[in-house]
Amino acid sequence: MSGQLSLVQLDEMANTIRQDIIRMLEHAESGHSAGPLGMADIFAALYFSILKHDPKNPDWDGRDRLLLSNGHTNPVLYATMARAGYFPVEELMTLRRFGSRLQGHPERTKLPGVETTSGPLGEGLSQGAGMAYVMKYIDERPNQWVYVMMGDGELNEGNVWEAAMFAGKYKLHNVIAIIDRNNIQIDGSTEDVMPLEDLHGKWESFGWHVQEVDGNNIESVIDAAAMARAVTNQPSVIIAHTIPGKGVDFMEYDYRWHGMPPNSEQAKEALRKLRTLDGKIRSEHQ
Amino acid sequence: MSELYLSDKIGQDDIPTEPIRKGFGKGLKQAGDDDIRVVALCADLTESTQMHLFRDAHPERFVEVGVAEQNLVTVASGMAAMGKIPFASSYAAFSPGRNWEQIRTTVCINDRPVKIAGSHAGVSVGPDGATHQMLEDIALMRALPNMIVIAPGDSVEAEKATLAIAKNDKPSYIRLAREASAVFTTPLTPFEIGTAYVLHEGHDVTLLGTGLMTYECLLAARQLEKEGISVEVVHVPTIKPLDERTVLSSLRKTGRGITVEEAQIAGGFGSAVAELVSEQMPTPLKRIGLQDRFGESGKPAELFAHFGLDADSIAASTREFIQSTPQYHQK
Missing domain, CATH: 3.40.50.970 (Thiamin diphosphate (ThDP)-binding fold, Pyr/PP domains)
Known part of the structure; x- marks a missing residue:
């Protein structure tokens, strides 16, 4: 299944994932909106083109590992996993509910296919580096990759830079970090809260191969991942510039939507915008 | 045993x-x-x-x-x-x-x-x-x-x-x-995760030690026995999961106990024993350890004496405890 969608189909998949995200968040009445919407294209690219994985056998030893370090954006992870076939799409509506496998922040022991528990920020890259170290130096798994999805706000965490030094020292070429560079965090814009620039230069100086792409362009993301896999003497980071709230105009660029779910009115409007590509096409569902 | x-x-x-x-x-x-x-x-x-x-x-x-x-x-x-x-x-x-x-x-x-x-x-x-x-x-x-x-x-x-x-x-x-x-154990001494060991049997009071403190408890017991006080020493290397059966059975026999640890008494080993005992078999208990304070520089032996963690201090605390606290025998 994965790896066989055309670019048009991948764009449609990202749109479907966005609609799932809106419905999940409306139903859950809590959770984060802007980040997951902005990351939908990256996740469509990952699960339907980039990753080696088997949704019917989530523990397959030969799989690539994807760690979602900024765990609060997990609606995009869950929606993509459901669409990829890890679990029924209907289960998405249990997000954040009592007894659900879809916990408010992802938990490895609850849902097969979730590689690690996350939520507390800044811990994904070092776990990914630990996995990559084993693949590179101990078990010798030459054609396996560890992808670590991070937010930009979480780069405030010191643990991230400890991991950056570590992966740089050991030249963990099999680590590919993807930063969702959407410029927002809870208290405002990243450059107001705690400036990250020169972000490109920071990673380079830690020994990383750095690419910057339009993170809302699926083809660019797929190409950058391929480029990263061709770098064999240093870890790679892809700074993916995205629009927070992408696809829903009244959420785009607005940091207030970082940690807020849509109410039913807002969800209805958001779904209309997504189904009609903001009025460009008519939708049979209207 | x-x-x-x-x-x-x-x-x-x-x-x-x-x-x-x-x-x-x-x-x-x-x-x-x-x-x-x-x-x-x-x-x-x-x-x-x-x-x-x-x-x-x-x-x-x-x-x-x-x-x-x-x-x-x-x-x-x-x-x-x-x-x-x-x-x-x-x-x-x-x-x-x-x-x-x-x-x-x-x-x-x-x-x-x-x-x-x-x-x-x-x-x-x-x-x-x-x-x-x-x-x-x-x-x-x-x-x-x-x-x-x-x-x-x-x-x-x-x-x-x-x-x-x-x-x-x-x-x-x-x-x-x-x-x-x-080094008070030998290669033949048993060790299992989750097991506490009665190292020395007695009937007047139980000293429960963990880490380095167990040996100080053994030395304290020897001092006290010369004075006619019979001390049971239980070594508790696994603090979690606690060997509840061994701890309770010793305390049931002696009717009072003292925990000894080289750590804060708040939340530590003594707390674990106190939680167990207060819920399952209320028994008089004293906790020896750091009493809500930090350490300081010095030689280890000086610090043990200063903070009441060496054998002499444990023996003194035990004497005081058994004089002030009657044995409690479960009905």
Whole structure:
């Protein structure tokens, strides 16, 4: 299944994932909106083109590992996993509910296919580096990759830079970090809260191969991942510039939507915008 | 009481001594010999934590992470996710002192079998002073679901405990001390995770010790017996899960008890015993340990005396306790 969608189909998949995200968040009445919407294209690219994985056998030893370090954006992870076939799409509506496998922040022991528990920020890259170290130096798994999805706000965490030094020292070429560079965090814009620039230069100086792409362009993301896999003497980071709230105009660029779910009115409007590509096409569902 | 094969030099001046951390180093090297899944990570304290024995024997499975304790345990967690059995060592003040949340999230909630070795615990660190004398690690680790907490009594037991946690498939914490201390057990002495051992039988009071304090309890018991006070000494190397049956049965017999630990009494070993006893069999109990204060620089022996942790102080506290507190016999 994965790896066989055309670019048009991948764009449609990202749109479907966005609609799932809106419905999940409306139903859950809590959770984060802007980040997951902005990351939908990256996740469509990952699960339907980039990753080696088997949704019917989530523990397959030969799989690539994807760690979602900024765990609060997990609606995009869950929606993509459901669409990829890890679990029924209907289960998405249990997000954040009592007894659900879809916990408010992802938990490895609850849902097969979730590689690690996350939520507390800044811990994904070092776990990914630990996995990559084993693949590179101990078990010798030459054609396996560890992808670590991070937010930009979480780069405030010191643990991230400890991991950056570590992966740089050991030249963990099999680590590919993807930063969702959407410029927002809870208290405002990243450059107001705690400036990250020169972000490109920071990673380079830690020994990383750095690419910057339009993170809302699926083809660019797929190409950058391929480029990263061709770098064999240093870890790679892809700074993916995205629009927070992408696809829903009244959420785009607005940091207030970082940690807020849509109410039913807002969800209805958001779904209309997504189904009609903001009025460009008519939708049979209207 | 099954045979414990304790040292025949207990109480003698020439009892051999060795730092508990050395036993850890030997056990880790052996665990690495026994199982290729065992890997070791250190945060720039490889000789201090005695990991160099493993590093020299298995360099391909040793990872230096630098002075970065948050990275130490999260890299270890990632290695555990790939089927390894990682041992991550530093000083206890920094791991689990600094990286507790990483341990909580990526080791305990994830339920990955990472082994945290916290060296230089307790005031016996000596001259380094309060910052490096970790006293809150037992409380920090005991509060975490899925975590096993062990404070071995001597280096021989530390070696056995290290081998045991290499095989238990659970997040585990092992507490180690810097200073050379009496080796009162022998290779034949039994050790199992979750078991407490009655080292010496008595009927007037129970002394419950963990870590280095067990040997001080044995010495205190000898002093008190010369005065006609019969003391039972229970060694509790595993603080979590606590061997409830052994602790309660000793206290049922003696009717009063004293816990002794080289750690804060708040949330530590004494707290664990107090929680058990108050819920299941209310019995008079006194907790010896650091009484809501930090350590300071000095020689280990000076500090033990100053904080009431040496055999003389424990004996004095016990005399006072049994004079003021009648034995309580369960109906």
